[in-house]
Amino acid sequence: MPYASFASMPCALGRPAALLGERWTLLLLRQIFLGTRRFEDFQATMEISRSVLTDRLNVLLQEGVLKRVPYQEDGRTRHEYRLTEKGRDLYPVLMALRTWGEKWMAPEEEESFHLHHRDCGGGVRARVECTDCGAELTARDVQVTARQ
Amino acid sequence: MPYASFASMPCALGRPAALLGERWTLLLLRQIFLGTRRFEDFQATMEISRSVLTDRLNVLLQEGVLKRVPYQEDGRTRHEYRLTEKGRDLYPVLMALRTWGEKWMAPEEEESFHLHHRDCGGGVRARVECTDCGAELTARDVQVTARQ
DNA sequence: CTCCTTGCGTTCGTTTTTCGAACTCAGCTA
DNA sequence: TAGCTGAGTTCGAAAAACGAACGCAAGGAG
Numbered sequence: 001m002p003y004a005s006f007a008s009m010p011c012a013l014g015r016p017a018a019l020l021g022e023r024w025t026l027l028l029l030r031q032i033f034l035g036t037r038r039f040e041d042f043q044a045t046m047e048i049s050r051s052v053l054t055d056r057l058n059v060l061l062q063e064g065v066l067k068r069v070p071y072q073e074d075g076r077t078r079h080e081y082r083l084t085e086k087g088r089d090l091y092p093v094l095m096a097l098r099t100w101g102e103k104w105m106a107p108e109e110e111e112s113f114h115l116h117h118r119d120c121g122g123g124v125r126a127r128v129e130c131t132d133c134g135a136e137l138t139a140r141d142v143q144v145t146a147r148q
Numbered sequence: 149m150p151y152a153s154f155a156s157m158p159c160a161l162g163r164p165a166a167l168l169g170e171r172w173t174l175l176l177l178r179q180i181f182l183g184t185r186r187f188e189d190f191q192a193t194m195e196i197s198r199s200v201l202t203d204r205l206n207v208l209l210q211e212g213v214l215k216r217v218p219y220q221e222d223g224r225t226r227h228e229y230r231l232t233e234k235g236r237d238l239y240p241v242l243m244a245l246r247t248w249g250e251k252w253m254a255p256e257e258e259e260s261f262h263l264h265h266r267d268c269g270g271g272v273r274a275r276v277e278c279t280d281c282g283a284e285l286t287a288r289d290v291q292v293t294a295r296q
Numbered sequence: 297c298t299c300c301t302t303g304c305g306t307t308c309g310t311t312t313t314t315c316g317a318a319c320t321c322a323g324c325t326a
Numbered sequence: 327t328a329g330c331t332g333a334g335t336t337c338g339a340a341a342a343a344c345g346a347a348c349g350c351a352a353g354g355a356g
Contacts (some may be wrong), residue, residue: 122280
């Protein structure tokens with residue numbers, strides 16, 4: 001059981017990496033953070049096949065990243081996919097990807113969207129910091145202590 | 149061309165998400181940040197098939213995330229895979245995943261490794277902040293402005 | 297020189313995923 | 327009654343991943 005076995009590895013980095021490293025999952029989360037909530041809209045905007053979309057949504061539901069929420073439309077009850085608190089907590093992951101993308105993968109200046117702090121209008125970035133002294137950290141500043 | 153077309157989408161989040169969202173790529177980067185550098189070691193520790201490993205390494209080389217660096221062993225010249233500056237800059241992405249994993253996916257207290265700030269011994273975490281006022285931001289604090 | 301070992305891939309036939317078009321189904325609407 | 331719509335499910339074809347075997351270059355041993 002090659003890839004799937006990472007889902008049970010005792011590693012706080014490996015497990016999320018395996019979950020979000022499945023094809024389409026990160027792009028699906030991006031779309032969700034951009035406001036998409038309905039099956040048809042995911043399917044239309046991402047051009048993902050319906051069967052895979054079903055599968056990925058179910059995995060994220062099962063993991064507690066998404067929840068199905070009923071809503072009314074044309075007098076009918078339907079369901080939409082929304083982030084749970086656990087799902088919303090993935091925001092730093094997406095922002096770290098975007099911060100990296102802006103620095104290293106910006107195609108031109110053509111971005112599909114902009115982000116601003118509502119209160120002050122400033123930009124948004126992800127950073128790694130020390131929980132004690134608050135210093136910004138790079139990989140070189142961090143000591144890795146293996147457990148085996 | 150469904151998934152692959154995201155590689156050229158004009159979005160600083162979508163492009164990295166498509167690149168790192170390919171199966172094995174995040175787990176490969178995890179292994180690299182943990183210090184693995186050689187083909188055989190990736191293959192042994194991750195149980196990835198050799199052909200897919202070759203492909204993923206080549207994609208990361210092509211994207212400039214990794215570079216092949218010659219080194220000596222037993223008097224022979226060999227090559228190892230190392231992070232470029234672009235690659236090292238992915239650190240916040242991995243740390244954001246780990247911060248999330250610690251909060252939401254910790255299996256037990258059994259972690260495979262620990263991280264500490266070399267200077268003060270503190271813990272490590274990723275956070276999102278405003279580039280102007282420095283406030284920590286959640287998804288709710290950020291205004292998304294679409295471009296089309 | 298010839299054989300053996302090692303690290304690093306490549307090849308290739310089989311199994312898994314993904315694709316995409318068609319189908320299903322429930323709940324309105326005309 | 328028939329039609330429409332959102333949300334999936336099904337299924338045959340195509341693509342990707344798997345894994346065991348093969349290739350190959352550079353040393354070392356005999």
